Amino acid sequence: MQVGLAVANITPERPLYLAGFGPDRLSEGTYHDLYATAAVFEDGGTRVCLMGLDILTVDDSLVVPVREAGERLGIPPQGMLLNTSHTHTGPVTERIRSPIRKFDEQYLDGLRDCLCRLVGEAVADLRPASLDYLVGSSTMGINRRVPFEGGCRPNDDRPIDPAVPVVRVLHPDGRVRAVIFSYACHPANNSGRLLGAEFPGFARDLVAEAIPGCTQMFLQGCGADVMARALDPLERTFRSASVAELAEFGHEVGRAACAAFCGQPRPLGEGVACASEIIHLPFDHQPTEEELRVAEAGPEYQQRWARAAREVLAERGALIAELPLEIQALRLGELYVVASAAETCVETGLRIKAELPDRPVMTLGYTNGSWDYVGPASVFTEGNYEGPLSHMDTIWPWPKPLGLVPDAEDVFVAKSVALARSVG
Template identity: 45%
Template sequence: MRIGLANTTITPDRPIFMTGYAARTEPSEGAYADLEASVIVCDDGERRVGIMALDLVGVDEFLLEPIREKAAQLGIPAKAMLVNCSHTHCAPACRFVRGSCRKFDEAYLEKLKETLFMLLERAVDDLQEGSLDYKVSFCSLGINRRRAGAEGRNVGMLPALDKPIDMDVPVLRVLSPAGDVRAILFSYAAHPTTMGGQLIGPDYPGPARDMIREKLPGCLPVFLQGCGGDVKPRNVTPDGTFAVGTIEIVTEIGHELARAVSAAMCGERQQLSGEVSAASELAMLPTQGTPSSEQLAELDRGNQWEQAYAEAVRKVIQEKGGLPDSLPVEVQVLKIGGLHIVALGGEVSCEIGLEIKSKLPEKRVWTLGYSNLLRCYIASLQAHSEGGYEVERSFLYSLYPEPRPLGLKPESVAVLVDKAVELVGSV
């Protein structure tokens, strides 16, 4: 197999409006660390697959479609080009879906697109003989953020030690023929939201990569975000709330993850050999449909974004009769040797990622959220019974190209999981 690598920084060179926290009203005031973009291309002699990792909250059609068109020109079919975002909340606004509450720097977005094109070209030009191996480590840096009260209803984004997290740390090594480690791909399932503020930065994935670089000079570390839609870093106050992290805390958490990656270097690893292949289909997730007049009236009394949502919904009702009954979410599977990478286009609950793996016990399965077109939160069945932000309110802030229903139906979980299991069996 031939593997090509490329990496660059994508840190803005000027103040820019950020995304992740709706309370921000001013542009960035510098950067505490660089944002990165990396590309890995695997070629088995007949087919190619590509993985692009970005320190962004997510991407929409503006970036995804041109990236895949460029990849296709380089021999990587659209279905075989995976774009995963770390989901750091200290990155530039890049998704027009959040246009109701974000300002965009069009010049930065155009430059970013050209940079990513060049990165793809460099990775293909770098294709050289090598090998891959794989092992899963573990880490407990995350904590579920969906605390439930005495009546079983969600009481907010608060630490919930009784709720699940996915502790897996998948580690994929790229080796030269001489056995040197050229790259390490690794992931964890937790929001990179240790800190906020006005500084650009990658949150915990950044110092994790830095520590790997320090321990393995010449190695390219690449972070991929897992299914961590309901998980935050374990930075908790004594009174049981999430703390606002400092750069020092971000570094400490990142180093905890890097040590878990290092642990995967010990002992026997699974050699990945053979062909590469890919599959991609849309899972049509059932939605709650069009909000009622009572719901819209309540939103009229809310904040500016809720009011904007209600106004946009009424416009769609007038023009089209209502909102869609289903939402298309991409499910993609890359098979590299005996490893199946399942990439989901949403902020996926950790329980869903765990369920997909549990249904495929005989397979090596690596689950990723925040991949390709970032559609929406996809909450677990338990979250649907409890309510809360991911289920009831997160859709309010998505008005591009038009508003979405207020949420998904609980049946959406089975639709997504079944599609992922089906595609793993098809490649």
């Protein structure tokens, strides 16, 4: 096997609007630089690429040109995986889907070109390597779903995924060349106006300090309903964390990745493979008149959805019937990397792992996009943000009905597991 690595700083050089908390946050500085990291794996004539990005999400305006650049270098589109950390203190990076229509065309053009170059730099860096796998553990995150309360509140009675899976890229002499690690937690704990990588950036910093000279890549897991423990215990809610607290959250995850080194590594062996598929998850029902009226009396984002929904209903008679999203599977030796273009809830990621007990598995959300939340049926029946409320959050490229069918998670898990099995 050969592995090539490349890193680029993607921090904006001027104030830009921030993604994640609404349309009015123009950046006023930077608390942590943003990075893009690429790792290309080649074996037996097949190439795949993992890319970790310190941004909220991507859409086809970035995914398509990066995949085209990869294809020119021998990486098939289904082998190009763009995972975003989902930091809520990064710039707006979606031209097609973003609810914040204040993206900077010049920055996005530069970001596109940078990511395309990065793939080429990683290919040029290909050299012999081996991979092994370890797993650390962290309870930095806490579930944020409380039944029937709406919004997001801390709930220690619901699960998190404590796993911090680690893939080490090793030189032929056994020295660590790169550390690729993941954790399932929403980086949404700072609502200020400074650009930054949130906890994933600080996690990489700690790994870099502990293992000098290695490349570090963070990949966001299935933590759509998990947040860091920046809490107001008296109000039973989350609060905005200071930069120092963000650093501590990140350092906790970084320490967990480093602590994994104390275990017995599992050699991953040879071979790479890839597959992807667009699946379609049905929505439960078309908007009712009552749902439209409630939204029209709600916050601005709900009113915006109701207006757009009424326009489409008047023109076409119905909103879209199904949610299209990409699922993807890479195999790196024995490791399955199972990813999706969804904000995937933690229980869903845990289900996928449980269905693949015979192999090491890294489950990722926010990959090649984040078109909507996918989770257990309870997400859509208990009134949480991750259910119907989140479906109102963006009306681009089209407004959506309010909630998937109850068995959407079953379909999503079954198709993800089958795709993983298909790559060997």
